[in-house]
Amino acid sequence: DIQMTQSPSSLSASVGDRVIITCQASQDIGNYLSWYQQKPGQGPKLLIYDASNLETGVPSRFSGSGSGTHFTFTITNLQPEDFATYYCQHYNNLPYTFGQGTELEI
């Protein structure tokens, strides 16, 4: 199975800040990586697919980059509604696996 190592596990930031989350895959996954946002009591929401493509309707302050084994997820100009938990996930093969999550706190 491919292991997804996400860091940091938690992050404190302020409105207007830029934050970066990284995800490392244990083997080459090409660009088969997605990023999700989850708020309490809700299912995750897709933000980025194929490593760098913004899902329809997602604000442009969210972005992703990387390929192979190293990926980054960036939020610029943090907004109050962005405080949530973020996960990476690969879909290069089965089983799909997720990172451990990054809790973004005010």
Add this chain to the structure above:
Amino acid sequence: DVQLVESGGGLVQPGGSLRLSCEASGFTLSRYSMNWVRQTPGKGLEWVSYISSRSSARYYADSVKGRFTISRDNAKNSLYLQMNSLRAEDTAVFYCVRERGGEEDFWSGYAFDSWGQGALVIVSS
């Protein structure tokens, strides 16, 4: 709007069975591959099972293989997960999840673009 609504969760004793259902609306189910994903506070998000658009391909996590069965009825716009021989470690919120593609009826990985609100399954005596 795309909607996925899970039902069938609840409290069950170890060794028991439960069947989760997921009603899909707002899109043509037969054009998409589907999954079940579960979440626990301790283990985070864990993929459970995959089914291709017309059920030709089905895959399971090792942790549930031989105990869980995924199925779908495209005519009824529904996805199912039959869970047998349940264990305490199966306690989780189970999500019905759509992939961004999958009309081809064989595995070809896509990101998960729609999630249900989740169904809580508690396995305890």
